Amino acid sequence: MTQGDGAMPEDDGMCFCCGPKNPIGFKLEFEMTLDRRMHTLWTPREEHHGFKNIVHGGLVATVLDEVMIRLLYALGIHAVTAELHTRLLRPLRAGKSYRFESRVVEDKGRLITAEAEAFDAETGEKVASGSAKCARVREEFGT
Secondary structure (H helix, E strand, O other), rough: OOOOOOOOOOOOOOOOOOOOOOOOOOOEEEEEEEOOOEEEEEOOHHHHOOOOOOOOOHHHHHHHHHHHHHHHHHOOOEEEEEEEEEOOOOOOOOOEEEEEEEEEEEEEEOEEEEEEEEOOOOOOEEEEEEEEEEOOOOEEEEO
16 A cells, blocks of 8 residues: 555554554454443553653554544544644553543544543543544555
8 A cells, every 4th residue: 555545454463552463562452432432441561661660652642543543443434544643641650551532523524533532540630632633545455
């Protein structure tokens, strides 16, 4: 698939976030709520640190991105992330669980805007947020 050709990428089970075949992936599981939001729970491990005792912000952004894209696919919208913004509010810690949730904010045909937030699963404190502009792709698989 070349960038911008609109072909849908093939799922080979190796997605870093949810792929069951990826030996080093997060293996996240997702749940759709009645209010059309997507949820997942992630418990980072020590090998996910950037600095000592702080989970790498890029990995937090990755989970925010994944929960937004998974929502779109659950809603029957085939899309890929075209633009991603992340705000890290508090450091995430290995061994603690975090709840991520997403929602669709706007659907303008080819571009869909989604937002996501991450919360400490124990206290409910918001620790990160993000938004993405996602571009629709064709439903047939690309190569």
